[in-house]
Amino acid sequence: MAANNQLLNAQxxxxxxxxxxxxxxxxxxxxxxxxxxxxxxxxxxxxGAELWVTDSTEAGTHLLKDIxxxxxxxxxxSNNLVVCNDKLFFIADDGTHGYELWVTDxxxxxxxxxxxxxxxxxxxxxxxxxxxxLYVYNNKVYFRGNxxxxxxxxxxxxxxxxxxxxxxxxxxxxMNSSPNYFREYNGLLYxxxxxxxxxxxxxxxxxxxxxxxxxxxxMLKDINNSEYSTGPRYLTVCNGLLFFxxxxxxxxxMELWATxxxxxxxxxVKDISVGTGAxxxxxxxxxxxxxxLFFSAxxxxxxxxxxxNGTEGGTVPVIDPATNSSRDPFGLTVFNGKxxxxxxxxxxxxxxxxxNNNELWTSDGTNAGTVKIKEINPDTLLCSILYSSxxxxxxxxxxxxxxxxxxxxxxxYTLWQTDGTTDGTIQVPGxxxxxxxxxxxxxxxxxxxxxxxxxxxxxxxxxxxxxxxLTTPPMPESFNVTGSGSxxxxxxxxxxxxxxxxxxxxxTLYKDGVPQTPTIAGTGEPxxxxxxxxxxxxxxxxxxxxxxVMSGSAVIVEILSLPISVTVSESANNLxxxxxxxxxxxTVNAGDLPEYYWYVNAAPVGSNQPTFTYVPLNNDxxxxxxxxx
Numbered sequence: 001m002a003a004n005n006q007l008l009n010a011q012x013x014x015x016x017x018x019x020x021x022x023x024x025x026x027x028x029x030x031x032x033x034x035x036x037x038x039x040x041x042x043x044x045x046x047x048g049a050e051l052w053v054t055d056s057t058e059a060g061t062h063l064l065k066d067i068x069x070x071x072x073x074x075x076x077x078s079n080n081l082v083v084c085n086d087k088l089f090f091i092a093d094d095g096t097h098g099y100e101l102w103v104t105d106x107x108x109x110x111x112x113x114x115x116x117x118x119x120x121x122x123x124x125x126x127x128x129x130x131x132x133x134l135y136v137y138n139n140k141v142y143f144r145g146n147x148x149x150x151x152x153x154x155x156x157x158x159x160x161x162x163x164x165x166x167x168x169x170x171x172x173x174x175m176n177s178s179p180n181y182f183r184e185y186n187g188l189l190y191x192x193x194x195x196x197x198x199x200x201x202x203x204x205x206x207x208x209x210x211x212x213x214x215x216x217x218x219m220l221k222d223i224n225n226s227e228y229s230t231g232p233r234y235l236t237v238c239n240g241l242l243f244f245x246x247x248x249x250x251x252x253x254m255e256l257w258a259t260x261x262x263x264x265x266x267x268x269v270k271d272i273s274v275g276t277g278a279x280x281x282x283x284x285x286x287x288x289x290x291x292x293l294f295f296s297a298x299x300x301x302x303x304x305x306x307x308x309n310g311t312e313g314g315t316v317p318v319i320d321p322a323t324n325s326s327r328d329p330f331g332l333t334v335f336n337g338k339x340x341x342x343x344x345x346x347x348x349x350x351x352x353x354x355x356n357n358n359e360l361w362t363s364d365g366t367n368a369g370t371v372k373i374k375e376i377n378p379d380t381l382l383c384s385i386l387y388s389s390x391x392x393x394x395x396x397x398x399x400x401x402x403x404x405x406x407x408x409x410x411x412x413y414t415l416w417q418t419d420g421t422t423d424g425t426i427q428v429p430g431x432x433x434x435x436x437x438x439x440x441x442x443x444x445x446x447x448x449x450x451x452x453x454x455x456x457x458x459x460x461x462x463x464x465x466x467x468x469x470l471t472t473p474p475m476p477e478s479f480n481v482t483g484s485g486s487x488x489x490x491x492x493x494x495x496x497x498x499x500x501x502x503x504x505x506x507x508t509l510y511k512d513g514v515p516q517t518p519t520i521a522g523t524g525e526p527x528x529x530x531x532x533x534x535x536x537x538x539x540x541x542x543x544x545x546x547x548x549v550m551s552g553s554a555v556i557v558e559i560l561s562l563p564i565s566v567t568v569s570e571s572a573n574n575l576x577x578x579x580x581x582x583x584x585x586x587t588v589n590a591g592d593l594p595e596y597y598w599y600v601n602a603a604p605v606g607s608n609q610p611t612f613t614y615v616p617l618n619n620d621x622x623x624x625x626x627x628x629x
């Protein structure tokens with residue numbers, strides 16, 4: 001296997017399988033999980049681009065079915081694989097029927113075309129280049145289909161031929177309504193569609209909704225009643241509203257809109273860029289962050305980060321463009337209570353540059369809290385973070401975000417990770433790069449499957465572009481901290497222990513919040529930090545993935561040792577004849593259960609009692625020794 005398999009800090013990157021041994025492969029690795037297996041597209045150099053399946057092992061990675069027979073023929077790369085009604089749906093071309101809707105139950109014989117929507121060798125399914133070509137709603141898959149009689153219209157399928165139907169001919173006749181940007185909201189499926197221009201009695205591209213029936217498929221509102229289309233995009237649910245970008249006329253241009261699902265409740269939130277004509281502020285990258293919509297929008301100061309609660313007054317810029325240099329944010333991702341995104345810096349760091357490249361930024365929703373995380377590539381004009389509107393730029397795995405980035409080290413785009421801090425933003429270790437731009441291949445996605453992060457890369461020419469997996473240990477498991485109690489002053493304290501440990505984890509003892517030394521490496525067994533003096537003790541476990549605070553704490557109390565005094569008294573001073581006398585020892589600061597040892601003429605007598613009774617003789621010497629608890 002001509003690929004790297006490096007072990008560093010318990011993190012591994014390994015080739016899943018060298019599918020195309022010729023080294024000329026350029027597999028694009030669109031992936032979907034179904035019934036415990038991972039499905040993806042690959043070209044082995046024999047069957048063309050086909051659907052493959054893996055159970056995460058090399059031996060368990062194989063071609064599912066040669067859908068389009070022939071050495072160099074391609075069944076296609078479907079951008080999304082979706083699961084519905086216990087079947088995996090995708091788009092494929094078998095060479096006879098064109099691109100159509102297919103399903104699989106995970107077996108070769110169970111991999112079938114659902115329906116020949118457009119009879120003959122003509123595509124009836126959606127263009128496979130659409131990232132949201134297939135959308136699951138109410139136990140059916142919705143997509144744009146073309147049967148040759150009605151153009152590209154809204155279709156749905158339950159996975160059977162009879163259950164695959166056109167929902168509605170939105171643009172009557174053979175013209176295309178081209179449904180797109182599907183999003184479920186308040187029990188309905190919303191999407192964009194074109195019912196024709198004014199000359200055809202239509203409204204152009206507007207937002208529509210459907211309940212899955214023909215009569216229940218209706219236009220939401222004629223936002224732009226002129227000859228222009230509304231151009232709606234980026235449908236995003238946030239705070240009980242459906243937000244999107246739209247244009248009502250050339251005067252307002254593209255601005256932020258919202259709807260509650262009714263015509264009267266569909267409105268322009270704010271005219272952010274007043275008087276800029278059809279372009280408007282052109283909101284993009286809409287993202288729900290803690291119930292507030294964040295997005296990028298442009299005005300006379302450039303394109304930067306905004307936020308909205310759905311009202312005009314509550315739609316405000318996050319940053320002050322006069323003091324904050326973040327511009328053109330994209331790839332907004334919620335991670336660890338903050339937004340992570342890529343943005344350009346409006347300040348020139350390198351005097352030899354005329355502009356800065358895009359870098360990694362974070363925001364808590366305030367101007368002061370919107371800061372650059374790290375200058376990954378400060379010396380070139382290349383984009384440090386590779387992101388496109390069609391494919392994910394950031395993907396969370398084991399409490400870190402992963403991305404493709406170029407640090408300017410001459411290797412091009414490689415795999416990077418961040419925990420949201422400067423020091424925690426690093427190139428993923430273990431990548432052995434012998435070819436330029438290993439992760440700069442045009443099309444691939446990230447996918448977490450069976451505890452590993454899968455991604456496409458071309459680390460060397462001999463292997464070509466193939467599917468790799470990154471495996472890091474999970475966050476450290478939590479164990480119980482024990483050792484609470486008290487000890488006497490001048491004693492050696494009490495032991496603090498951990499009920500268990502894990503291999504590959506380093507454990508740190510904290511006293512009153514201050515880390516102690518040395519740390520202890522996990523053995524898989526309980527450990528002891530030895531005797532500790534008074535304080536509150538906690539323990540954290542750290543591995544390459546992150547840090548976990550162990551459960552509970554040990555509170556150790558020191559009891560001060562006060563001076564002990566003893567007063568001895570007898571029942572009578574003068575005795576005549578053999579008479580019993582009782583001698584009493586009275587203690588101060590001797591504890592709750594002191595021990596008494598009585599002596600007569602240096603010989604031990606009596607029991608462990610505060611009194612001693614006997615018949616004395618002349619010149620007897622009586623004393624008591626007391627041990628405090």
